[in-house]
Amino acid sequence: MIDGASMVHFAALGLGGLAVLGSIAVVVVALVQITRAFHLREAARASWALAVICAPVFGAVAWFAVGNRIDAD
Structure with a gap:
């Protein structure tokens, strides 16, 4: 049986995995x-x-914010 603490642990692992991906x-x-x-x-x-x-x-x-908008000299 999965208790509340285990469910929170699995949810945290899932969110952490999504953040890494x-x-x-x-x-x-x-x-x-x-x-x-x-x-x-x-x-x-x-x-x-x-x-x-x-x-x-x-x-x-930084690339998305600045670098992609730099014009060549």
């Missing part, structure tokens, strides 16, 4: 967009990819 998806989408951002120079694309790899969630959020 969501963060992985955000990082993968950011890396795909970076590789397809031909308006950026090669060094800028490499820097953005390195930022996303080294700081996955922060780097991906």
